[in-house]
Amino acid sequence: MTPHSLAFYIDVIASGTVLGAKPTDSPEQVTAILGSDFAENSPGGLSMWRNYGMAEFFWTRESRDRPWQGHHFTLQVHRLSWSGGAVNEVIRERYGRFDRHLGFGRLQRLAIRRGVHLEQVPDGNAPAYTRHWQPASHVSVMVCRSPEKRGRRRGGTRLDDVYSLSSSTSPEQVAWYRATYGCQSA
Numbered sequence: 001m002t003p004h005s006l007a008f009y010i011d012v013i014a015s016g017t018v019l020g021a022k023p024t025d026s027p028e029q030v031t032a033i034l035g036s037d038f039a040e041n042s043p044g045g046l047s048m049w050r051n052y053g054m055a056e057f058f059w060t061r062e063s064r065d066r067p068w069q070g071h072h073f074t075l076q077v078h079r080l081s082w083s084g085g086a087v088n089e090v091i092r093e094r095y096g097r098f099d100r101h102l103g104f105g106r107l108q109r110l111a112i113r114r115g116v117h118l119e120q121v122p123d124g125n126a127p128a129y130t131r132h133w134q135p136a137s138h139v140s141v142m143v144c145r146s147p148e149k150r151g152r153r154r155g156g157t158r159l160d161d162v163y164s165l166s167s168s169t170s171p172e173q174v175a176w177y178r179a180t181y182g183c184q185s186a
Contacts, residue, residue: 004096005097016168021073022070026070039051048060052088054077054080077163080099104143116134119134133169143161144158145160
């Protein structure tokens with residue numbers, strides 16, 4: 001993996017944004033940053049998400065005549081194991097080539113060197129996955145702790161692969177995870 005693609009993930013974790021696009025931004029603001037190449041889903045007209053490759057942004061609204069309110073974004077990093085083309089063109093132009101797998105150990109070492117701390121948080125998907133959280137940016141990182149069975153097809157997550165990055169995971173959500181699934185330390 002190129003150092004530039006690792007820098008992308010660290011930038012997202014540290015800033016809580018994707019190239020400056022915040023989870024609370026409007027659909028127009030996100031498209032102004034990531035471009036108009038996206039797939040859109042809006043079941044029922046009160047929720048919507050746009051798929052910009054591995055980056056997905058989500059919005060909700062109270063009624064059809066109300067504006068969209070940004071809710072969160074998720075980087076579906078696991079999609080890279082199936083297709084390197086899952087990286088948005090704007091992101092690829094800025095950060096270069098992305099490997100099909102992102103090892104959490106490597107990501108965490110770089111984060112520590114850059115002064116970005118990740119706390120381990122208990123999760124209902126344990127032991128197959130672990131959750132790690134950056135308190136300042138509210139970004140959480142899901143890590144595969146049980147590799148997918150691949151069979152003959154190429155792709156799938158491996159042990160220690162980052163599955164996804166998501167924002168915004170609030171301190172209240174982290175407290176709920178700790179109360180519900182038990183207290184774990186970093």
